[in-house]
Amino acid sequence: MIKNVILDVGMVLVDFCWEKLMAELGLKGEVFQAVADATVRTPEWNEYDRSAVRDEELLAVFKSKAPEYEQQIQLFWDNMSGMISQYAYAKPWIASFKEKGMRVYILSNYARRTYELTKSEGLNFLPLTDGAVFSFETGFIKPEKEIYHFLMDKYGLQAQECVFLDDNAANLAYPKEIGWKTILFESYAKAQEELAAMLQSH
Numbered sequence: 001m002i003k004n005v006i007l008d009v010g011m012v013l014v015d016f017c018w019e020k021l022m023a024e025l026g027l028k029g030e031v032f033q034a035v036a037d038a039t040v041r042t043p044e045w046n047e048y049d050r051s052a053v054r055d056e057e058l059l060a061v062f063k064s065k066a067p068e069y070e071q072q073i074q075l076f077w078d079n080m081s082g083m084i085s086q087y088a089y090a091k092p093w094i095a096s097f098k099e100k101g102m103r104v105y106i107l108s109n110y111a112r113r114t115y116e117l118t119k120s121e122g123l124n125f126l127p128l129t130d131g132a133v134f135s136f137e138t139g140f141i142k143p144e145k146e147i148y149h150f151l152m153d154k155y156g157l158q159a160q161e162c163v164f165l166d167d168n169a170a171n172l173a174y175p176k177e178i179g180w181k182t183i184l185f186e187s188y189a190k191a192q193e194e195l196a197a198m199l200q201s202h
Contacts, residue, residue, distance in 0.1 A: 008166040009108035038065035049109040051136035084122035106132035142171040
């Protein structure tokens, strides 16, 4: 029986709208591509979520990838709180699970700095949940196996009682192996349908 709903954050509960932010900051065309290729489109961006490297060091790496756009990279860095926008359905959705007597947990790749910048607005659904594990707290990022066990151990969860919704298929493979039910999040409406069908059959 499913008792625990585990939700990813980015593109599930909040919009990770970095393109929109860059446009609002006036980073367009060639500049947009250069800044994106030096930051969010790099392997180092995953390390930002892990938060094992100091922010200053990571920013220096980003700048080193496009030194001619150092000023624009700094501008993007200074305004990163603007790249997280909570979806209107996030809080009601969480509340609907709670009304059904289910527990709700968060499992997300999320950087410590972004957390501090966005917790009061973008992440203000957190008090409605029963718990959360963010990558920056653990030193692991999805789909690394350890982060899933970290969540289970922290909250005493049983695999067969969990369903996990994530927008990245790679992040669902290992949870499925250890007995979690999984749903690839493609839209709120579709996820609701899939989850309702899953709950009826269990």
